[in-house]
Amino acid sequence: MEVVTRADRPDLHDTAAAVFEDRWPEFIFHDEIPKTYMGRVKQYFGRFDVMVIDHGTVVAGGWGVPIPWSGDTGDLPSGYDDALVRAVRAWEAAIPATTLSFMAVAVGSAYDKRGLATVVLQELTRRAIEADLVHVVAPLRPTWKHRYPTVSMEEYATWARADGLSIDPWIRTHQRMGARVLGPAPSSMVIEGTVAEWESWTGMVFPVTREYVVPDALNLVWIDRERDRGVYVEQNLWVQHR
Template sequence: MAWTIERTDARTWPDEQVKELFSEGFPAFIVGDRLVKEYIGRVREWFAGLDLTLVDAHQVPVASGWGVPIRWDGLTGTLPTGYTQALVRAVEGREQGVEADTLVICGAVVTPSLKGRGLAGEMLRALRRTGEGAGLSKVVAPVRPTTKAAYPLTPIETFMRWSREDGMALDPWIRTHQRLGAELLSAAPASQTMTGTVAEWERWTGMVFPESGDYVIPGGLSLLRVDRSADCGVYREPNIWMRHS
């Protein structure tokens, strides 16, 4: 089947199509990243050219991917702390007139019915081409390993070393990047920080938190720490930095 790539803002997509595309995208607690909320509007406005949609022959969106431009010297130690700081660095860099040279691939999703057909790889390739066309010679990604949720007690530094007998990563999303030539750089143990009241976390997770302490939550890659006396829950999501070019 033929696919085409276009900017996501090139047209208005029907609500039902967008809902289907993102139906398995991210857990509900993703909205708890307050810093992302502060910057995401400017990201969408200023970097719309790096927000792409893969469209099938019936003009239905079947995959989506997006990124932001930053300036980076190529050293692992100077990478953003993760996804959220990449957005902050991109926005503030533009405001300060800093010339970007690096594409940060922030995410990619595929409509659930078409997973496993290579569309995620197509989306990543399209983002890399778009970044190259925009003069972004380096490409990195804070990768959210999909199977890490099965091992929330395992440090991300340990998880990122796990591999299969063929030497490829245990995690399939990391493998998707590896098949495109990306290499593991470093762990990003606090790529995002989600905060909320106890009631918000109970709504986001469908759980009850009767006492303060650490909890395994559905879809969580690490533990949620609840402090009932402060009426607050904090969850720090780990990612893995990978470099494409």
């Protein structure tokens, strides 16, 4: 297998995008912050956007952004969106970054359980060290949290197996690499749309104003029929790698 950046292999861009899109629910792609900042993220931080290729096929990928962070948990971004904004604004203001924030990792469904996510994380960490960044963090979107949308991320992060590791497979992946939990990312993504848009994104019907359990949503989604608005504020979980 070979690890390259997307910039190295622009011909594989569409294939890589398909690997990522297959792993997230439709509503995730309607967050407005990435629409504003992702073009500049790709322009500025291409060295932290990698793909794993096996016999010409993209089997996994991941990316991160360098951010200024003091090392104090109180100075962490509020989550995914805020990390994007902080990275771009710091770059444009010539504020030195101290930290790589992993943003997303995806593995093709045909290549699950082969340790490829760890390969991507290790490669991004290596690049962070090369860039003289002193911290590595991530606002995780835990794999199984959608099964417990009424449970706070703070509580969910404490649920552990008999061996002391998290019940959640994605949190465990990071723990096995030496990561420790820092705490919730309270407003990691904010996704808004009309009721019709939410019904289209989810395949559900929202007949009354209330909070709803939505497949693959980590928290409840608020639907306001009178204002024709649905709002989803996703909590993620900050972890820090050694």
